[in-house]
Structures are given as C-alpha cells and as structure tokens.
Amino acid sequence: MLAWPDIVIIIGYFVIVLGLGAYLTRYIKSQEDFFLAGRKMPWWIVACSLQATDIGPETYIGVTGIVAASGLAWLNYDWLPACAIPCIISAWFFVRHYRRSGVYTIPEFIERRYNAPMRVLWSVLFIVVRTLTLGVVIYTMALPLSLIVGWPWWLSLLVAAGVTGAYCFLGGLTGVMITDVLQFIIMIVCAVGLIIFSLREVGGWEGLHSALPRQMFHVVLSRTEGTADTWWGAMFIGTLSLGLAYWCTDQNTLQRTFACRSDAEARTALVVGSIIKYPMTFIWGLVGLCAAVLFADVIAENPDNAMPKIVTSLLPVGTVGAAITALYAAGMSSCDSLLTSMSTVLTRDIYQRFLVKNKPDMHYVWAGRAFIILILICGTLFATVVFPVFGAAYVAWQSVLSYIQFPLFATLALGIFYKKATALPAFVGLLTGSVSAFVLDRFVGPVVMPYWWSFVWAGWAGGVLTAAIIICGSRFTKPYSQEKLKGLCWRTIEEKEETTKLLIDWRLWSIVSLIVGVSLTLIFWLVL
Amino acid sequence: MEEMNQKKALGISLKAFAVLMVAVCLIYEMVTPSVKFLSLWFSYLVGAVLYAIGFLMTFV
Numbered sequence: 001m002l003a004w005p006d007i008v009i010i011i012g013y014f015v016i017v018l019g020l021g022a023y024l025t026r027y028i029k030s031q032e033d034f035f036l037a038g039r040k041m042p043w044w045i046v047a048c049s050l051q052a053t054d055i056g057p058e059t060y061i062g063v064t065g066i067v068a069a070s071g072l073a074w075l076n077y078d079w080l081p082a083c084a085i086p087c088i089i090s091a092w093f094f095v096r097h098y099r100r101s102g103v104y105t106i107p108e109f110i111e112r113r114y115n116a117p118m119r120v121l122w123s124v125l126f127i128v129v130r131t132l133t134l135g136v137v138i139y140t141m142a143l144p145l146s147l148i149v150g151w152p153w154w155l156s157l158l159v160a161a162g163v164t165g166a167y168c169f170l171g172g173l174t175g176v177m178i179t180d181v182l183q184f185i186i187m188i189v190c191a192v193g194l195i196i197f198s199l200r201e202v203g204g205w206e207g208l209h210s211a212l213p214r215q216m217f218h219v220v221l222s223r224t225e226g227t228a229d230t231w232w233g234a235m236f237i238g239t240l241s242l243g244l245a246y247w248c249t250d251q252n253t254l255q256r257t258f259a260c261r262s263d264a265e266a267r268t269a270l271v272v273g274s275i276i277k278y279p280m281t282f283i284w285g286l287v288g289l290c291a292a293v294l295f296a297d298v299i300a301e302n303p304d305n306a307m308p309k310i311v312t313s314l315l316p317v318g319t320v321g322a323a324i325t326a327l328y329a330a331g332m333s334s335c336d337s338l339l340t341s342m343s344t345v346l347t348r349d350i351y352q353r354f355l356v357k358n359k360p361d362m363h364y365v366w367a368g369r370a371f372i373i374l375i376l377i378c379g380t381l382f383a384t385v386v387f388p389v390f391g392a393a394y395v396a397w398q399s400v401l402s403y404i405q406f407p408l409f410a411t412l413a414l415g416i417f418y419k420k421a422t423a424l425p426a427f428v429g430l431l432t433g434s435v436s437a438f439v440l441d442r443f444v445g446p447v448v449m450p451y452w453w454s455f456v457w458a459g460w461a462g463g464v465l466t467a468a469i470i471i472c473g474s475r476f477t478k479p480y481s482q483e484k485l486k487g488l489c490w491r492t493i494e495e496k497e498e499t500t501k502l503l504i505d506w507r508l509w510s511i512v513s514l515i516v517g518v519s520l521t522l523i524f525w526l527v528l
Numbered sequence: 529m530e531e532m533n534q535k536k537a538l539g540i541s542l543k544a545f546a547v548l549m550v551a552v553c554l555i556y557e558m559v560t561p562s563v564k565f566l567s568l569w570f571s572y573l574v575g576a577v578l579y580a581i582g583f584l585m586t587f588v
C-alpha cells in the first residue's frame with residue numbers, strides 16, 4: 001500500500017488535469033477548434049504531444065520489462081529504424097500533402113484521392129482497430145495501478161478513464177495537447193529521478209556494466225546473438241514497416257500535425273519529436289537493465305513487474321506518487337489521443353459525411369463530444385469484460401490487425417507518389433495484401449523458415465503485394481484527371497521552397513536526428 | 529494572445545503540481561515522528577525542478 005502523501009499527489013494531479021481541461025473549454029468555438037485545436041498550435045507543443053501519445057503504459061512498463069529480460073536491442077523500436085527514419089520520411093514527403101488538402105482526417109484525404117468507398121473502408125478499419133486498442137490501453141493503465149496503489153481494479157479504471165474522457169470532452173484537441181505537454185514533463189522528470197536512484201543502487205554505470213553480459217547493452221545483434229525478432233535484419237529493416245505505417249498514415253498521430261500553425265512547424269514537430277524520443281526511451285531501457293541486476297527473481301517471474309518494483313522499492317515518499325502519476329500520464333496521453341482521433345473520424349467521415357449534413361458547426365462539436373462518451377464506454381466495456389476473459393484471443397487478434405498496417409501505408413504512399421493509382425485496384429490490393437500477410441505469418445513463414453521468421457516480414461510482404469496489385473491493376477483502369485489530383489499527389493502543383501527560421505527548419509533537425517541516431521547505434525554496437 | 533494564455537495555463541498547472549508535491553511531503557515529515565526533517569529531499573528536488581519548468585514555461 002502507498003503512503004497517504006503519494007495518494008494525495010495522485011488525486012491532486014487528477015484535479016489539476018481536470019481544471020486545465022475545463023479552462024481550455026473557452027477556446028472551443030468551432031469544429032476546427034475542437035478537432036484541430038484551431039490549427040494554431042506551435043511546434044514544441046505538437047512535438048511533446050506526439051511523443052506523449054506514442055509512449056503509453058505498455059511502453060512505460062513493457063519497454064522496461066523487455067529490456068530487463070533481453071537487453072537494449074528492443075530500443076530500436078523507438079530509435080532510428082522504427083521512429084526517427086519514419087518521422088523524417090513523414091515530415092519530408094507526406095505531411096505537406098495532407099495539410100495542403102485542408103483535411104481533418106486521413107480518410108477524408110483518401111476520399112479526395114480515391115473515392116468514398118475507400119474512405120468508408122479506411123474509417124471502419126480505423127475505428128475497429130482503435131476501439132480495441134483503447135480497451136487495452138485502459139486495461140494496462142488500470143491493472144498495474146490497482147496493484148501499486150491498492151485501489152480496487154474497477155475504481156482505478158473508472159478514475160483514469162473518467163478523468164481522461166472529461167478533459168477530452170471539455171477541451172477537445174486543444175485540451176488533449178496541452179495536458180499532453182504537462183504529462184510529458186512530469187514523465188521526463190520522474191524518469192530522470194528513477195534512473196538516478198536505480199544507478200546509485202547498482203553502483204553506477206561501472207557497476208551496471210560489469211554486472212550484466214555485454215550482449216545486454218548491444219542494439220545491433222547477429223542472428224546467433226539474438227532471436228528472430230531482435231537480430232539486426234528484423235530490427236533495422238523489418239520494423240521500418242511498422243514505423244512507416246504508424247508515422248505516415250495513422251490518424252491518431254497525424255491529427256496533431258494538422259493542428260500546427262504552418263507546414264514548417266508541423267514538419268519540425270515530427271522530426272524534433274523523434275530526437276526527444278532517444279533519451280526518453282534510453283532512460284527507461286537503463287532502468288530495465290538496473291532492474292535486471294536488482295530484481296532478477298521478479299524479472300524471471302514476469303518482466304512487466306520490473307517498473308512497478310523499482311518505483312515502489314527505490315523511490316522516497318512523494319516521488320513515488322509523482323512516478324505513479326507519470327504512469328497514469330503515459331496512459332492518459334495515449335487514451336486521450338485515441339478518443340479525439342476516433343471521435344474526429346466518426347464525426348467527419350461517417351456522421352457529417354453520410355448521416356447528418358449541413359448543420360451548424362457547433363452541432364458537430366457536440367456530436368464529437370457525444371462520440372467521445374460512446375467510444376469511452378465501448379473501450380471501458382472492452383477493458384472490463386472482454387479482455388480479462390478473452391485476453392489470449394485478443395492478443396492473436398491484435399497481431400492479425402498488425403498485418404493491415406503496411407498494406408494501408410502502401411495504399412496511401414502510392415496514392416501520393418503514383419498518379420495512375422485508382423480506387424478499385426487500391427481496394428482489392430489493400431484487402432489482398434492484408435489477408436496474404438496473415439496467411440504468410442500464420443501458416444507459411446514459421447513452417448518454411450522458422451529460424452528467421454518474424455511477424456515484421458509479413459507486414460512487408462503484404463505491403464509489397466498491395467503495391468504490386470495497385471501498380472498492375474491501375475494500368476487497366478481509367479486514370480483520374482489532373483484536376484482531381486492537383487495538390488494531392490507529388491509534384492502536381494508548383495512546390496515553393498519554404499524559407500523558415502533556423503529553429504523550425506525541419507531539414508536541419510532531420511540531419512541532427514540522423515546523426516544522433518547513427519551515433520547512438522554505433523556506440524551501443526561497437527564501443528560498449 | 530491565445531498561445532500565451534495556453535502557456536500560462538500550462539505553467540500554472542505545473543507549478544500547482546510542484547507546490548502540492550512539496551507541501552504534502554512537508555506535512556508528512558511534520559506529522560510522522562519516525563521521518564526526519566528533509567529526509568524526503570529528493571521529492572523536494574523533483575518538486576523544485578517541476579516548479580522551475582512551470583516558471584520558465586511562460587518565457588518559451
């Protein structure tokens with residue numbers, strides 16, 4: 001059980017977050033304010049919000065646990081191949097097209113580029129996938145907290161989901177992004193505190209380095225050193241597909257870049273966010289390594305207990321409350337993004353597009369708020385009823401869903417870079433690529449090449465097949481007019497070279513991000 | 529103007545959280561005989577860092 005000051009700090013945090021959400025309600029006067037924060041957000045808020053969203057409770061607990069069990073190689077999921085490179089690609093080649101078209105959602109862009117059925121298919125896939133994800137985020141947020149804080153599980157769940165839903169309802173995307181920054185700062189400060197205490201306990205860097213095998217510090221592993229999921233091929237080529245799908249096509253992420261004041265700031269936010277991610281995940285990885293030394297028995301039993309064990313064992317009263325607050329913050333910042341992005345898609349792509357047209361702007365703001373409540377109820381029901389009973393089935397379902405991500409990316413990427421791409425081949429290619437990825441991963445890959453097979457290769461195969469079908473199929477369909485494609489495809493209008501201040505020059509930040517990423521990889525490969 | 533107000537709200541929220549943290553720890557030290565004064569120095573340090581960030585927020 002926690003000491004009372006820690007519980008007071010956690011409750012106080014909820015009150016402050018709610019107050020902030022309530023204060024920001026004053027800025028909601030239109031759909032654009034509610035769904036896109038009035039398109040007035042500065043780059044630094046967007047960068048923090050992007051990374052706070054990406055870091056969920058499963059990252060907070062999962063990264064620490066998995067590094068404690070198998071080493072720093074897992075950081076590649078948050079470093080160069082799966083985060084920095086995709087963010088840079090998204091900033092250079094994708095975001096400008098979305099923003100220029102003035103859309104609120106990715107499905108809206110899809111309709112403009114292809115047609116309405118593609119928009120519906122994309123929206124439905126997004127809503128189904130993300131409702132289930134929301135359930136898992138709520139579940140993973142509530143379960144460890146009920147263990148640490150000692151509250152009943154349902155109370156922990158209701159408090160976290162209720163507070164998150166309340167400030168999303170009140171403040172829309174503005175409320176979400178501002179509270180994300182607050183949560184992000186608390187997360188960073190607590191992570192630094194955590195690493196100071198953990199390193200002190202293991203005898204500093206020297207003590208940590210001598211206590212663990214050298215391999216635990218390496219981010220580049222050969223197949224003999226690692227597993228089919230952690231060797232360098234799977235990490236540096238395989239995970240690229242996941243990163244590209246997430247950072248270039250996901251509404252949950254890209255909605256924030258739509259909220260930026262300018263193209264340059266949106267691009268900078270993506271790239272700077274990827275730079276912020278390096279130290280953040282490294283700190284958690286380091287905490288995981290310390291846990292591997294200090295609590296080897298706990299790790300052997302369940303690696304996910306590494307973070308809760310370190311928090312409750314090493315930190316003093318007060319900081320424990322702040323660290324648990326940071327854990328809640330990680331969950332809430334992911335949960336709020338899911339709520340706003342799904343509510344935006346439901347309102348814009350289904351309700352406003354097909355059901356109730358031509359109503360005043362505030363009508364759709366209230367529709368968006370109603371959808372937030374509806375989605376929250378669905379997610380909470382999923383977390384309380386379905387997941388505890390059908391948890392294993394859900395894990396399988398989740399991996400099935402991962403097969404559609406790269407085919408989705410292929411459809412969108414070809415939509416932008418291949419002017420001849422048309423809707424019918426895209427529709428067929430998306431479905432065929434997703435099903436093929438599933439069949440490959442479940443029935444072919446593990447049988448034909450069990451030593452090398454990882455699920456990341458299924459995503460690649462599905463994406464390549466989707467691309468092949470779109471390219472071949474589009475040759476037999478009538479291409480769209482230049483007028484329809486204007487501004488949506490690469491080089492369909494004259495691109496003016498933007499002159500920007502040095503601080504918001506995404507080209508410069510891209511070079512910095514690559515240098516940092518390559519240096520870290522070399523250090524944790526050749527030096528340590 | 530709007531951005532200024534948002535930054536101000538963010539700064540105030542951070543400062544409020546920091547003050548809460550420090551105040552609660554201070555009261556805990558005062559009312560718990562087994563806990564010596566300033567033994568929770570690290571929590572005060574975390575509170576001070578959060579307060580400083582909240583203070584700086586308005587100048588970003």
